Amino acid sequence: MESSQDFKPSQELKKLYREVAKCIHPDLATDEAERKRRQQLMAEANQAYEDGNEERLQAILHNWQSSPESVKGEGISFELIRIIRQIAQSRERLKVIQAEIEALEQTELYQLKIQVIKAKESGQDLFTEMAAQLDEEIDAANEKLEKLKLELGL
Numbered sequence: 001m002e003s004s005q006d007f008k009p010s011q012e013l014k015k016l017y018r019e020v021a022k023c024i025h026p027d028l029a030t031d032e033a034e035r036k037r038r039q040q041l042m043a044e045a046n047q048a049y050e051d052g053n054e055e056r057l058q059a060i061l062h063n064w065q066s067s068p069e070s071v072k073g074e075g076i077s078f079e080l081i082r083i084i085r086q087i088a089q090s091r092e093r094l095k096v097i098q099a100e101i102e103a104l105e106q107t108e109l110y111q112l113k114i115q116v117i118k119a120k121e122s123g124q125d126l127f128t129e130m131a132a133q134l135d136e137e138i139d140a141a142n143e144k145l146e147k148l149k150l151e152l153g154l
Helices: 011-024 032-051 054-065 076-105 108-121 126-152
Strands: none
Touching: 011 032, 011 054, 032 054, 108 126
């Protein structure tokens, strides 16, 4: 891995970084909440630049340019654009959340949860049944162990 002293960014990366900084720099904030958000974005941009990650810088710039916060101006038309962008961001976030939910639903833990719910609906206690089954398996394993000990004279 290169040390930061050996880092030699390309002209394209420098140009992209400057463009990102011009858009998101915290000094451009109009209130404290926006300043904090911009500081976080700037930290991400700095890290991407140090890593030579042009893709990440492009993503930061694109996300900023399509954000409601990037719309400057007063009046109903500007407010409408900001609201449309907020809706678009919300829709994108919902897509991500839906994908996360679908991934979680494929886990063994979620499948166990579904089995427990179904068993409960039919009057069964799945955990009690599973514990009883494990007790039987432990007893069978202990019996097998005792037989082996006898065979080996232990």
